[in-house]
Amino acid sequence: xxxxxxxxxxxxxxxxxxxxxxxxxxxxxxxxxxxxxxxxxxxxxxxxxxxxxxxxxxxxxxxxxxxxxxxxxxxxxxxxxxxxxxxxxxxxxxxxxxxxxxxxxxxxxxxxxxxxxxxxxxxxxxxxxxxxxxxxxxxxxxxxxxxxxxxxxxxxxxxxxxxxxxxxxxxxxxxxxxxxxxxxxxxxxxxxxxxxxxxxxxxxxxxxxxxxxxxxxxxxxxxxxxxxxxxxxxxxxxxxxxxxxxxxxxxxxxxxxxxxxxxxxxxxxxxxxxxxxxxxxxxxxxxxxxxxxxxxxxxxxxxxxxxxxxxxxxxxxxxxxxxxxxxxxxxxxxxxxxxxxxxxxxxxxxxxxxxxxxxxxxxxxxxxxxxxxxxxxxxxxxxxxxxxxxxxxxxxxxxxxxxxxxxxxxxxxxxxxxxxxxxxxxxxxxxxxxxxxxxxxxxxxxxxxxxxxxxxxxxxxxxxxxxxxxxxxxxxxxxxxxxxxxx
Numbered sequence: 001x002x003x004x005x006x007x008x009x010x011x012x013x014x015x016x017x018x019x020x021x022x023x024x025x026x027x028x029x030x031x032x033x034x035x036x037x038x039x040x041x042x043x044x045x046x047x048x049x050x051x052x053x054x055x056x057x058x059x060x061x062x063x064x065x066x067x068x069x070x071x072x073x074x075x076x077x078x079x080x081x082x083x084x085x086x087x088x089x090x091x092x093x094x095x096x097x098x099x100x101x102x103x104x105x106x107x108x109x110x111x112x113x114x115x116x117x118x119x120x121x122x123x124x125x126x127x128x129x130x131x132x133x134x135x136x137x138x139x140x141x142x143x144x145x146x147x148x149x150x151x152x153x154x155x156x157x158x159x160x161x162x163x164x165x166x167x168x169x170x171x172x173x174x175x176x177x178x179x180x181x182x183x184x185x186x187x188x189x190x191x192x193x194x195x196x197x198x199x200x201x202x203x204x205x206x207x208x209x210x211x212x213x214x215x216x217x218x219x220x221x222x223x224x225x226x227x228x229x230x231x232x233x234x235x236x237x238x239x240x241x242x243x244x245x246x247x248x249x250x251x252x253x254x255x256x257x258x259x260x261x262x263x264x265x266x267x268x269x270x271x272x273x274x275x276x277x278x279x280x281x282x283x284x285x286x287x288x289x290x291x292x293x294x295x296x297x298x299x300x301x302x303x304x305x306x307x308x309x310x311x312x313x314x315x316x317x318x319x320x321x322x323x324x325x326x327x328x329x330x331x332x333x334x335x336x337x338x339x340x341x342x343x344x345x346x347x348x349x350x351x352x353x354x355x356x357x358x359x360x361x362x363x364x365x366x367x368x369x370x371x372x373x374x375x376x377x378x379x380x381x382x383x384x385x386x387x388x389x390x391x392x393x394x395x396x397x398x399x400x401x402x403x404x405x406x407x408x409x410x411x412x413x414x415x416x417x418x419x420x421x422x423x424x425x426x427x428x429x430x431x432x433x434x435x436x437x438x439x440x441x442x443x444x445x446x447x448x449x450x451x452x453x454x455x456x457x458x459x460x461x462x463x464x465x466x467x468x469x470x471x472x473x474x475x476x477x478x479x480x481x482x483x484x485x486x487x
Contacts, residue, residue, distance in 0.1 A: 002380040006341045008299045013245075014307050017300075020249035021256060024208070025057040030257045033205075033212035036219060037261055044264045055257070062256050065263040071309050073227055073270035075134070075164035076195040078185045078460065082162040083195075084133045086227075086272065086311050086346055093131055093371055095122065095138035095364065096315070096349040096356055097166055097201050102139055103353075103360035105446065109323065111358040113142040116149075118361075120156045122351070124456035125361055125449060127161040129368040131375070132350050136166030136201070138359050147481045150174055151473045154181045158469065159460045166348075169200040169217030169228070174484050177476055179224045184468045193225030200226060201274070204254040206234035210261070218258075222265045229313045229346065230258045231274025235287050238280050244293060247277050248300050259310075272346050274313040275301035281320075289355040290320035290331035295338035302342040314339055315349035315356070316374075317367045322354050324363070324442050332363075333370055340374040347371075362445040365452070369424050376420035387414075424448065 009017070029047075032038050032055045042048040047056040072087030084092055101111035102118050119139045126135035137153050144152055150167065157165045158181075169175050178198060179189070186192040200221040205211040221228055232251040234240035240247040255273055262269045278287055278294040288294065298314040305312035316339035321328035332353075339347050349356060350371075351364030392410045396403060405411050424444045426433055433439075439447075460466065 001383070003341060003378045005343050006299055006338070007303055008296055009303050014303055017245065017248050017252055017304065018307070021253035022059045022062065024249065024253040025062060025257055026059060027056075028208065029054040029056040030254065031055075031205075031209040032215065033210060034215035034219070035212075037210065037215045040219075040264050041261060057257055057260060062260050065260040066256070066308055066310075068263045068267040069259060069308070069310050070268060070270050071311070073196070075199055075227065076197055077162040077164055078158045078197060079162065080186065080191075080195050080197075082164075084164055086270075088306060088309065088311050088345060090311070090345055091340065091343070091375075092133045092346055093316075093350060094134035094166055094346065094348045095126065095132065095136045096352045096359070097136035097138055097168060098140065099138060099352060099357055099359040100140040100142060101354075101358040103358065103362065105362075111354070114139040114359070115143045116141040116152055116156070118359075119153055120160060121361060121453055122359070122364065123156055123160045125364055125452050127163060127459070128452045128456065129365070131368045131371040132364075134164050134166055134199070135161060136348070137168065138351060145477070145481060147479050147484050148473055148476045151177055151181060151469070151476050154178060155466070155469050155473065158185055158465070159458045160456065162459050164197055164199065166199045166201055166229070169202055169214055169221050171213045171484055172216040172220055173479070175200075175217040175220035177472060179220060179226070181469055181472050182226075183224075184465060184472070189224065196226045196270075198226045199272075200228040202228050202230050202258065203276075204230070204232045204251075204258060206232050206239040206254065207250055208254060210254075210258060215261075218262070219265060222262050222269050225266070225269070227270035227272065228262060229272040229274045230255050230262075231276050231313060233276040233278075236277070236279040236293070237282070238285075240277065244279075244297060244300070247297060248304070251275060251277055252304055271310065272313045273301065273305035273308060273310045274346075276315055277301070286320075287355050288320055289315065289318040290327070290335070292334070294318070295335055298335075298339055298344065299342040302344050305345075306343070311345040312343075313346035313348060314342075314344045316340065316344070316347040317352070317363075317370060318349050318356065319353050320355050322358075324353075324360075328353055328363075332367070333374075336367075336370055336374050337377070340371075340378050361449050362442050365445045365449045366424060366441065369422055373420055373422070 102114040104112040182197045183192045232254045277297045281288040316336035317332045319331035350367040
């Protein structure tokens with residue numbers, strides 16, 4: 001059987017959290033800093049205090065919205081040929097979407113500012129990794145103007161991968177630009193709606209607020225039929241209650257309010273129930289992604305999402321470590337093990353460290369291997385007449401037999417089915433390791449990273465499409481950067 005799914009909440013506890021969230025939305029309300037969103041919510045039956053930007057959502061309104069959220073949807077690559085299904089039964093892996101720093105092998109203790117070239121390399125590597133299905137704007141380049149950064153990112157995505165793309169919905173104009181470029185690749189706006197290419201990641205502003213710029217950007221995504229991940233990133237003790245149950249009550253309310261908004265804009269819009277909640281470190285006051293409580297909150301989020309019938313998203317392979325040492329390895333695999341075992345459907349943050357503030361292409365390659373290991377664990381042990389191997393045991397243990405299974409056809413047939421065979425971990429002899437130059441795990445990951453980059457090739461060869469994208473970039477160049485920060 002498969003590895004048993006881990007849970008931290010009983011059915012009664014799930015009901016109690018949902019009841020608390022509904023009470024919060026009805027009585028406390030949620031601050032909505034987008035005028036357009038406030039008007040949409042009011043038009044559909046929410047009570048509004050426009051002076052204080054507060055919106056109060058009746059329970060029935062929220063429950064009605066939840067009934068129109070699909071339990072599955074598909075994301076497509078730039079050409080539309082590659083597709084990934086995201087559902088309450090699937091498990092897909094992606095990068096993160098926010099670090100502006102990247103590991104520097106020449107100065108490993110201090111990550112450097114990320115560049116557009118780094119983002120291109122990340123996209124190229126994800127294209128070649130078998131287990132990570134979705135590159136996201138995991139690296140925010142510092143060497144290009146803010147007003148065209150997102151457009152250049154989509155150009156690199158279109159050129160170097162067949163996989164879908166995740167990106168933040170950072171304002172109305174920002175998101176409009178993304179829709180324009182994505183529609184060029186899809187063949188038109190209608191085709192983009194039919195086969196979504198992009199998935200937005202949207203963070204609420206805890207406690208209990210929907211930020212104006214991001215919300216306006218989210219509205220653009222929803223109006224153009226693109227799915228969205230709704231993910232609070234609350235910190236227990238600072239932006240949420242210190243108790244984990246309190247974190248869940250508050251952030252569940254934030255997710256439900258945002259989902260309600262998306263369904264009011266367009267019924268049936270695909271959304272993912274996200275959670276990047278963690279505790280405050282009581283010594284430093286910093287966010288602690290690597291804490292065991294972060295994993296407990298992740299498991300709970302998986303249960304709440306399943307209860308709503310909505311796909312879930314949470315981080316795996318996360319760590320607070322600032323270097324590639326034991327803490328990094330322990331925290332990143334522990335978080336991945338909890339996330340996969342909890343049944344999270346969309347697992348992010350491959351290749352990150354320092355609580356998501358920095359990224360590493362070496363860690364990205366390593367995480368693909370760790371995902372393979374975790375996938376094998378969740379598959380469990382299959383017990384059938386064939387796998388019990390009674391006949392093989394009988395044959396090998398005959399008096400005249402050589403009493404080894406090594407030569408058995410059964411061994412050959414099942415070796416790759418039963419075992420996860422790592423490509424980066426050292427399992428040979430010390431002599432072999434010595435002959436190889438005593439490579440560390442990161443050395444081997446870097447070697448594979450460089451190999452993937454050496455053989456990376458463009459997947460888009462249509463110059464007319466590239467010219468159309470360049471035209472969009474030129475229009476964005478002429479805008480003032482403040483237009484993007486305001487809108």
